[in-house]
Amino acid sequence: MFKKYLYISASIFLLVMSLAFIGDDKYWTITKEDVKLDFPKDFPKPIYDFKNNTPTPEGFTLGRKLFYDPILSKDSSISCGFCHQRIAAFAHIDHPISHGINGLLGKRNVPPLQNLIWEKEMMWDGGVNNLEVQPISPITNPVEMNEDMGTVIKKLQRSKVYTTMFKTAFGDTLITSQKLLRVLAQFTGLMISSNSRYDKYMRHEDTLSKTELHGLQLFRDKCAQCHKEPLFTDNTYRNNGIAYDSTFKDSGRIKITGDKKDFMKFRVPSLRNVEMTYPYMHDGRFRNLKQVLDHYTQSYTQASHADPILVKGISLTEQDKTDIIAFLKTLTDKTFLYDRRFADPNMVRY
Amino acid sequence: MPKQLNILFIIAALVAAMSFTAPAPSRLVLHFENYVGNLPLKLDSATYKNKLGQTYTVSKFKYYISNIRLCRKGNSSHLDTTVVDGYYLINEEDPASKEIVLKGLPDGKYSSITFTIGVDSLHNCSGAQTGALDPVNAMFWAWNTGYIFLKMEGKSPVSTSPGNLLEFHIGGYRTPYNCIRTITLNMNSVFPLADDVTVSVEIKADLAELFKTPTSIDFSKLSSVTDFHNATTIADNYKDMFSIKQ
Numbered sequence: 001m002f003k004k005y006l007y008i009s010a011s012i013f014l015l016v017m018s019l020a021f022i023g024d025d026k027y028w029t030i031t032k033e034d035v036k037l038d039f040p041k042d043f044p045k046p047i048y049d050f051k052n053n054t055p056t057p058e059g060f061t062l063g064r065k066l067f068y069d070p071i072l073s074k075d076s077s078i079s080c081g082f083c084h085q086r087i088a089a090f091a092h093i094d095h096p097i098s099h100g101i102n103g104l105l106g107k108r109n110v111p112p113l114q115n116l117i118w119e120k121e122m123m124w125d126g127g128v129n130n131l132e133v134q135p136i137s138p139i140t141n142p143v144e145m146n147e148d149m150g151t152v153i154k155k156l157q158r159s160k161v162y163t164t165m166f167k168t169a170f171g172d173t174l175i176t177s178q179k180l181l182r183v184l185a186q187f188t189g190l191m192i193s194s195n196s197r198y199d200k201y202m203r204h205e206d207t208l209s210k211t212e213l214h215g216l217q218l219f220r221d222k223c224a225q226c227h228k229e230p231l232f233t234d235n236t237y238r239n240n241g242i243a244y245d246s247t248f249k250d251s252g253r254i255k256i257t258g259d260k261k262d263f264m265k266f267r268v269p270s271l272r273n274v275e276m277t278y279p280y281m282h283d284g285r286f287r288n289l290k291q292v293l294d295h296y297t298q299s300y301t302q303a304s305h306a307d308p309i310l311v312k313g314i315s316l317t318e319q320d321k322t323d324i325i326a327f328l329k330t331l332t333d334k335t336f337l338y339d340r341r342f343a344d345p346n347m348v349r350y
Numbered sequence: 351m352p353k354q355l356n357i358l359f360i361i362a363a364l365v366a367a368m369s370f371t372a373p374a375p376s377r378l379v380l381h382f383e384n385y386v387g388n389l390p391l392k393l394d395s396a397t398y399k400n401k402l403g404q405t406y407t408v409s410k411f412k413y414y415i416s417n418i419r420l421c422r423k424g425n426s427s428h429l430d431t432t433v434v435d436g437y438y439l440i441n442e443e444d445p446a447s448k449e450i451v452l453k454g455l456p457d458g459k460y461s462s463i464t465f466t467i468g469v470d471s472l473h474n475c476s477g478a479q480t481g482a483l484d485p486v487n488a489m490f491w492a493w494n495t496g497y498i499f500l501k502m503e504g505k506s507p508v509s510t511s512p513g514n515l516l517e518f519h520i521g522g523y524r525t526p527y528n529c530i531r532t533i534t535l536n537m538n539s540v541f542p543l544a545d546d547v548t549v550s551v552e553i554k555a556d557l558a559e560l561f562k563t564p565t566s567i568d569f570s571k572l573s574s575v576t577d578f579h580n581a582t583t584i585a586d587n588y589k590d591m592f593s594i595k596q
Contacts, residue, residue, distance in 0.1 A: 052477075123493075127493050127494040127495065128492075128493075128494075128495050129474070129475045129495040129496075130475060130476065130477040130478075130495065131477070132477030132478040133477055133478060133485070133490075133492070133495055136485055136490065136492040137492040137493055139492075140492050141492070141493070148488070149485050149486045149488075150486040150488070153486060176480060176484065177478060177480075177484055177485055177486050178478040178479065178480045178484070180478075181477070181478035182477075182478055185477075185478075255494075255577075256494050257524070258526075258527055258577075258578040258579070
């Protein structure tokens with residue numbers, strides 16, 4: 001009798017386990033369909049068009065593994081995904097600035113990773129001019145991953161797992177920085193957010209509440225000049241009047257261009273998934289969206305460097321602010337935030 | 351400026367003796383030889399003096415050569431130009447890097463060579479590159495995308511940098527901080543290229559010129575250039591760093 005129960009329960013256990021594994025396989029397997037280049041109809045033509053880097057399931061899978069592997073850092077402690085968290089649209093949730101290797105602090109707020117192929121330049125100051133070379137910056141930055149590109153390649157070349165994966169993706173086991181950077185671009189370049197409630201509203205697939213619609217109208221009147229639809233940025237650099245911080249000593253884009261006009265100018269960030277990417281501004285000085293809007297209603301008669309659009313401040317009532325925030329939350333794209341393709345393959349799936 | 355030029359050209363094989371074999375493509379070998387003034391550059395061990403008499407040593411000297419163009423007399427009186435694709439990183443530490451071998455150039459009598467020190471703007475914006483432009487060569491700025499065209503490091507007792515370091519990382523392709531410089535070196539006499547012919551041209555690069563003309567560099571005031579600040583000053587100095595070796 002006991003034996004019989006044991007058999008039955010063992011069989012049920014095995015059945016459940018095997019089903020779980022089948023399910024898991026599907027969850028983690030990247031198919032051709034998963035890497036298909038299918039850009040949202042209302043988005044402009046992408047700037048990074050994958051011309052020499054057509055995504056493949058093997059390349060994308062390798063890019064995903066590398067993105068989540070701390071092997072890219074000097075002491076194997078920090079991966080890309082350490083600061084770029086999927087739940088925050090790949091920003092670092094609730095971190096004004098991030099900590100890298102040995103707990104060292106950076107001086108800028110981690111930007112989300114989304115719709116990168118529409119970005120002409122990357123980073124808060126636009127210092128990086130091509131998606132493919134972007135990872136070199138965090139990998140080599142002494143307060144982020146502090147690793148040397150040549151050493152990264154040597155470490156990967158020593159790993160059997162990686163030589164096999166590179167062979168699967170490229171046909172040979174030779175690992176180069178170009179291959180590494182291109183598979184990372186396949187992975188990050190396909191991080192496309194275009195399925196928020198706002199998008200569905202625009203495609204007539206969903207409705208917005210009265211408050212949200214009022215917020216949208218206000219947004220279009222008062223914010224959209226810089227945060228231009230559908231990407232919610234005009235891809236420019238502006239001084240939005242925030243005070244220079246004498247401890248960070250970060251003067252923005254002037255460091256890239258050497259042009260005095262670029263003092264304290266920073267990228268106009270996209271507002272997609274903005275609900276999840278708090279805190280805000282290049283140094284994360286504002287904790288929530290209310291603080292951001294409060295900032296924009298100030299005037300800048302004294303701050304000579306602020307963008308002309310903002311000098312007088314944006315006039316908004318407290319109710320307006322509430323409605324705009326309600327609208328901004330419709331930009332949260334759960335399809336993107338929970339997209340299995342971008343999940344950390346080392347994690348147990350909940 | 352060297353008036354008399356010295357082209358070493360060697361007829362590599364006797365055509366008569368080899369009449370039954372296919373001819374080998376012509377070879378033009380550009381030898382880059384780094385000097386400080388009239389002395390061959392020695393890393394670490396030798397001490398040099400700048401125009402102000404300040405002493406310095408050199409631990410690193412690397413630069414990009416690209417967009418090589420060779421001029422030859424064509425059929426008519428016009429000059430034909432052959433453009434050689436490719437980027438070459440000349441690195442004092444790596445003897446093999448100091449020799450650029452160009453094979454199978456069009457036959458003709460060549461009279462001048464033009465090249466760029468640095469990397470054109472397109473290749474500063476083209477994403478992940480390979481070969482000489484691979485970022486593993488540590489000639490790449492990650493925080494402000496672009497190649498370091500020339501890197502010179504060393505020490506000078508008058509340098510106020512930590513460790514008395516000298517650090518000149520020169521690059522930048524955007525106006526007004528563009529550090530790409532084009533150099534043309536004329537030959538006093540033409541050199542012929544044809545099948546089975548190997549010609550060697552020795553190009554002298556004088557590191558002392560980095561700190562000499564038109565702007566004399568005072569190491570006590572300027573010991574580190576690692577972004578656009580002062581970069582074009584050094585670029586204007588390295589523009590006349592090259593000559594065909596006497």
